[in-house]
Amino acid sequence: MESSGNAVRPVPWNKGKIVGQKARRTKEALARAATRRGARNSRKRAVGADRDALAERSLPQNPGMRANLRAESSAGAYDGIRLTLQHLSKGRSMVNRFAPIALACAMAGFVPAVGAQQQTAAGAQKFLAMLAKDGALYLQALDKTSGAMTVEGTKTYTNRWLKNGVPQDDGPYGGGGTDPATARLKNPLSVISVANVDPRAQTNDCATRIETTTQEKPGETEVKDGTASKETFFGYDELPYRVTKTSKFEDPAVKYAGPYYIVWGKTVTSRGTNVIAANVQDPRFNAHLLFVSNNPEMLDRVEYAMKFLIASCDKTASTGF
Structure with a gap:
């Protein structure tokens, strides 16, 4: 029996069992949350690695042009390409689908274009x-x-x-x-x-x-x-x-x-x-x-x-x- 003031209430016969179950469920929920956070962090790291690798592969093969693009990165040009990829990489599949197009468009302004012969x-x-x-x-x-x-x-x-x-x-x-x-x-x-x-x-x-x-x-x-x-x-x-x-x-x-x-x-x-x-x-x-x-x-x-x-x-x- 429990007493509260002058009132007396009976104690449930399975109160200890209920308390133990709640504690166990709380512990399991915390463990699942920790697992989900770890998985999300792993996916973010994987996407970031894929994004960096894709940007690196998209650079011109000419060593001089690669060096120029990396130099422009310090001024924000190459960072602009990375930001474009970040914007598109909400999901890994979306990066794989659209990043090459976005990268090609972004790099068009940085690759020296051969001027077309004017028609006269x-x-x-x-x-x-x-x-x-x-x-x-x-x-x-x-x-x-x-x-x-x-x-x-x-x-x-x-x-x-x-x-x-x-x-x-x-x-x-x-x-x-x-x-x-x-x-x-x-x-x-x-x-x-x-x-x-x-x-x-x-x-x-x-x-x-x-x-x-x-x-x-x-x-x-x-x-x-x-x-x-x-x-x-x-x-x-x-x-x-x-x-x-x-x-x-x-x-x-x-x-x-x-x-x-x-x-x-x-x-x-x-x-x-x-x-x-x-x-x-x-x-x-x-x-x-x-x-x-x-x-x-x-x-x-x-x-x-x-x-x-x-x-x-x-x-x-x-x-x-």
């Missing part, structure tokens, strides 16, 4: 000059009347009777004759050089002078045997003869000699399946500068360079229309 009309001219040097540019100069690249010449026929297979001094059909002839070129002219020079021989990034050549030489000699009627002592006999056909034409390299000029502010371009063409201003021919390729990426680059020159050299562009 002079640069586009240099690009075309390199293509010409590599033999990648051609020029098509169509005659305004025929719509083709042609050269004029003659075709001569020489007919000789054959005696025992040997040509004689005379022949049928008056011994032959000469007729005018026209030959069509099979290929466009090869561009050997381009330069930023205008028709007044002044340096001008808005004009291109084009020099061309061709190795094509139309003309041939053809020999053919046949028979023809010839009057003899006994009447007309079919006798063998030989005809030699000789074609001669003007030199295409002379007829189509340049220079040709493109004034970019006054020209237009067009594109086919595997060709880019720019109109060439020429009083003699309907001429076009051609780039031919099966590479769509190179076609895109050449087309962009030509259109860049047109846009850069358009005098009306400054009006906004």
Whole structure:
């Protein structure tokens, strides 16, 4: 029994057992709390180690650049990267997922960037000059009347009777004759050089002078045997003869000699399946500068360079229309 003042209360028969259980539970709770605190501290240390290792691996491999970044760390630059990782590393999985992206963005300001080449009309001219040097540019100069690249010449026929297979001094059909002839070129002219020079021989990034050549030489000699009627002592006999056909034409390299000029502010371009063409201003021919390729990426680059020159050299562009 317990007494409190004058009141008397009975003591529970299991009071000691209850008190012992409460003490044991309290002790176990304290032990679990200590275990959780230890686990949290271990995770924090592991995350910090992972973060430092990730930041170290993300440094450039170049020793000089690594030294520069570490030097910047004293001024707070590299610490900024670490703070970025700390902000993202609330959980280890989040660090592994997002830290490389954040680190790349943060380090972009510290790694020396190679400046991109500024696009200019002079640069586009240099690009075309390199293509010409590599033999990648051609020029098509169509005659305004025929719509083709042609050269004029003659075709001569020489007919000789054959005696025992040997040509004689005379022949049928008056011994032959000469007729005018026209030959069509099979290929466009090869561009050997381009330069930023205008028709007044002044340096001008808005004009291109084009020099061309061709190795094509139309003309041939053809020999053919046949028979023809010839009057003899006994009447007309079919006798063998030989005809030699000789074609001669003007030199295409002379007829189509340049220079040709493109004034970019006054020209237009067009594109086919595997060709880019720019109109060439020429009083003699309907001429076009051609780039031919099966590479769509190179076609895109050449087309962009030509259109860049047109846009850069358009005098009306400054009006906004």
